[in-house]
Amino acid sequence: MIMNRLRSAMIVGVVLLASGCGIQPWVKPYERDRLADPIMAWDRDALSSAYLDHVREAREGSRGATGGAGGGCGCN
Amino acid sequence: MHRRLAQRAALALLLLVRATSADVLPDDRADLFYSKYSGGGMDITGESVLVRKKFTENFAVEGSYFVDKVSGASVDVLSNASVIKDERKQKTATVQYLNDKTTYSLSYINSTERDYISNTTHFSLSQSMFGDLTTLTLGWGHTTDTVGENNGTALAPNVAWLGHAEDSSYQLGLSQILTKNLIADLNLEVITDDGYLANPYRSIRYLDPTNAKGYSLASQVYPDTRTSTALQGQAKYYLPWRAAVTGSYRYFHDTWGITGDTYELDYTHPLANIWILEGRLRYYKQGHATFYSDLFPYADSQNFMARDQDLASAENTTIGAKVTYAFLPDGWKMFKRGTATLDISRISFHYLDFTDIRDFGLPEYQPGDEPLYHFNATVFQLYFSMFY
Numbered sequence: 001m002i003m004n005r006l007r008s009a010m011i012v013g014v015v016l017l018a019s020g021c022g023i024q025p026w027v028k029p030y031e032r033d034r035l036a037d038p039i040m041a042w043d044r045d046a047l048s049s050a051y052l053d054h055v056r057e058a059r060e061g062s063r064g065a066t067g068g069a070g071g072g073c074g075c076n
Numbered sequence: 077m078h079r080r081l082a083q084r085a086a087l088a089l090l091l092l093v094r095a096t097s098a099d100v101l102p103d104d105r106a107d108l109f110y111s112k113y114s115g116g117g118m119d120i121t122g123e124s125v126l127v128r129k130k131f132t133e134n135f136a137v138e139g140s141y142f143v144d145k146v147s148g149a150s151v152d153v154l155s156n157a158s159v160i161k162d163e164r165k166q167k168t169a170t171v172q173y174l175n176d177k178t179t180y181s182l183s184y185i186n187s188t189e190r191d192y193i194s195n196t197t198h199f200s201l202s203q204s205m206f207g208d209l210t211t212l213t214l215g216w217g218h219t220t221d222t223v224g225e226n227n228g229t230a231l232a233p234n235v236a237w238l239g240h241a242e243d244s245s246y247q248l249g250l251s252q253i254l255t256k257n258l259i260a261d262l263n264l265e266v267i268t269d270d271g272y273l274a275n276p277y278r279s280i281r282y283l284d285p286t287n288a289k290g291y292s293l294a295s296q297v298y299p300d301t302r303t304s305t306a307l308q309g310q311a312k313y314y315l316p317w318r319a320a321v322t323g324s325y326r327y328f329h330d331t332w333g334i335t336g337d338t339y340e341l342d343y344t345h346p347l348a349n350i351w352i353l354e355g356r357l358r359y360y361k362q363g364h365a366t367f368y369s370d371l372f373p374y375a376d377s378q379n380f381m382a383r384d385q386d387l388a389s390a391e392n393t394t395i396g397a398k399v400t401y402a403f404l405p406d407g408w409k410m411f412k413r414g415t416a417t418l419d420i421s422r423i424s425f426h427y428l429d430f431t432d433i434r435d436f437g438l439p440e441y442q443p444g445d446e447p448l449y450h451f452n453a454t455v456f457q458l459y460f461s462m463f464y
Contacts, residue, residue, distance in 0.1 A: 025207025031256045034314040039344045039352065042251075042261060042312065044400075047109055047126055047140070048419060048457055055113060055455055059425065061362045061386055062328035062336035064245065064265035065306035 099177045099204050101136045103412075104129050108460045115453025116425065118148045134174045142166040151385070151434050151449055162226075164189045177204040191224035191235050200247070208253075215247035225276040239272030257314040265306045274298035280383040281433070282372040283443055290443040291433075294375060296382045299367075304330035308338075320344040333366035334387065350402050356421075358394035370431050371444045385449070388430035396421035396455075411464045419457040426450045 027035075034040065043049050053066050109124035126140040144164040170183035178201055185196040200215035221241040228234030245267045252260050274296045284292040310324030321343050328336035342356040365387040367380035398419040404411060431446035441447075 025209045025253075027209060027253050027256055029208070032253070034257055035253060035259060037314065037318070037320075039318070039320045039346055040259065040312055040314055042310075044352075045107075045417065045459070045461070047107055047124060048417070048459065051109075051111055051122065051457065052421070052455065055423075056360070059116075059386060060336065060360060060390075060392070061330070061332075061334040061365065062306065062326070062338065062360070063304060064267055064328070065247075065263040065308040065326055 099174065099179075099208065101130055101133070101172055101174050101179070102128065104136075104464050106462045106464070110458045112456045113453060114456075115423070116451040117151060118146065120147075121145050136172045138168075138170040138172070140166075140168045142168075151432060151451075162189055162191070164192075177208075178202070190233050191226045193222040195220050210253075211249075211251040213247065213249035213251075215245070215249075217245040217247075219243050219245075221271070223272045223276070238276055241269060241271030241273055243267055243269040254311075258311065260311045261309070263306075263308045267302075267304050269302040271300060273300065273302060274382070275384055275386075278382075278384045280369070280372055280381045281443075282375050282377065284375075288438075290438050291371065292375070294381075296384065297378075297380050298382060299332065299380055302330055302332055304328065304334075310340075318346060328362075332387070334362055334364070336360065336362035349405075352398075352400040352402075354398040354400075356394070356396045356398075358396070359391070360393075361391040362389065364389040364429060368429075370429050383430075385427060385430050389428035390426065390430070391428065392423055392425045394421050394423045411462050414460065414462045416460050417458070419455075421455040423453045423455065424450070425453065 038044060049066075057063050105126075105128050107124070107126040109122070109126070111120075111122040111124075113120040113122075122142060122144045124140060124142040126138065128136060128138040130136040142165070144166075146162045146164070164187060166185065166187040168183060168185045170181060172182075173180045181198075181200045181202075183196075183198045185194075185198070187194040187196075196217060196219040198215065198217035200213060202211060202213040204211050219242065221243075222237060223239055223241060224235040224237040226233050226235050245265060248264045250262045252262075254260055276295075278296055279293040280296050281291045281293050283290065306326060306328045308324060308326035310322060312320055312322045314320055322341070324338075324340045326336075326338040328334070328338070338358070338360045340356065340358040342354060344352060344354045346352045365382060367378060368382045368384070368387040370383060370388070372378065372381055396419065398417065400415050400417045402413060402415050404414045407413060427449045430449050431444070432449040433446055436446040437443075
């Protein structure tokens with residue numbers, strides 16, 4: 001059941017990938033200076049975050065979904 | 077035992093991918109990392125080195141080596157009168173390839189302890205689209221574990237290998253620029269496990285009038301399979317005075333009946349382009365697994381039985397602070413800049429149906445009436461990062 005849902009979500013993702021080129025960005029590249037600031041990075045130090053995730057996961061029943069999607073800044 | 081740490085390391089690769097936009101590979105860097113965890117009878121020190129190098133603008137390689145040293149044991153292990161002293165070594169190798177707006181990452185992780193061997197392969201791809209407003213990430217990982225129990229001592233180990241476990245993980249992530257000041261992130265992860273999933277060092281207890289303590293201990297019996305689903309949403313907002321605030325929530329549920337909620341709030345504040353200060357608050361709460369009990373009525377009273385504190389109803393609160401100092405702003409020789417970071421967290425754990433049988437018992441406390449267990453832990457990290 002869960003696998004079917006995940007598969008469906010991935011299909012939606014692939015469709016989005018294939019159709020994504022036609023949409024105009026509503027935040028222009030030259031308007032992304034604040035988003036490009038290092039303080040807006042989801043994670044400045046992946047090594048440290050992975051370590052903290054481990055500390056928690058070793059003591060909690062929950063796990064997963066603490067990584068994440070790609071950057072999204074698009075600042076270059 | 078450090079079950080699933082390799083899987084965590086694999087997911088760190090996803091963090092790496094999202095540390096930059098999907099159409100630029102991250103900067104070359106080298107890190108020296110030291111960590112110390114103290115709390116609940118455990119002392120764990122960690123040392124790590126990481127090196128990352130771009131060979132072209134489209135191709136990067138990363139390697140890391142991590143050593144964890146554990147001494148002491150948690151309360152439920154101590155209740156069974158054994159103390160752990162162990163060392164874990166983890167090696168990670170990653171290659172990343174960027175093609176237009178798609179980043180591909182492939183990694184292999186090997187983790188070994190005296191009583192645990194784990195190998196993980198992880199693949200992910202990250203795609204920028206809609207004018208780089210949106211980034212979609214898909215990830216897949218597979219881990220094989222060999223699980224043992226050390227019945228000897230730290231100096232003279234005697235490991236009995238108990239079985240194998242495998243897991244597969246599937247990640248789907250979506251990161252979205254919403255306004256000039258706001259970015260949001262949605263992450264879904266499903267993990268399926270199969271094999272020996274119990275912690276051999278922990279025990280159940282059951283009422284036993286023939287025992288002077290009023291109870292006896294016995295081995296845990298876990299299901300051979302587990303599937304979990306976690307969904308996390310987070311948003312980050314740029315404040316008018318050059319600072320950032322992040323809010324996140326994660327929902328968790330698995331086939332063992334555990335449901336968890338995690339709330340986190342972070343605030344980041346730079347000072348004069350030299351310092352970055354960060355504070356965070358985190359609250360976590362979970363309900364127990366269906367086959368968990370602090371005290372079973374008699375031996376073999378259920379087909380599955382656990383008294384692992386990780387599966388109990390519990391909550392914890394974290395308060396943390398992080399300071400980053402930037403040095404060599406004009407660079408030095410091959411290095412463009414460097415940072416030194418100190419990170420300290422204080423975590424307060426409270427268990428809602430797991431009692432402290434190490435320090436309390438008859439005649440003052442009847443079995444099951446012992447005080448609930450709680451402890452505080454300090455997590456200390458110090459690391460130096462050089463960018464080149």
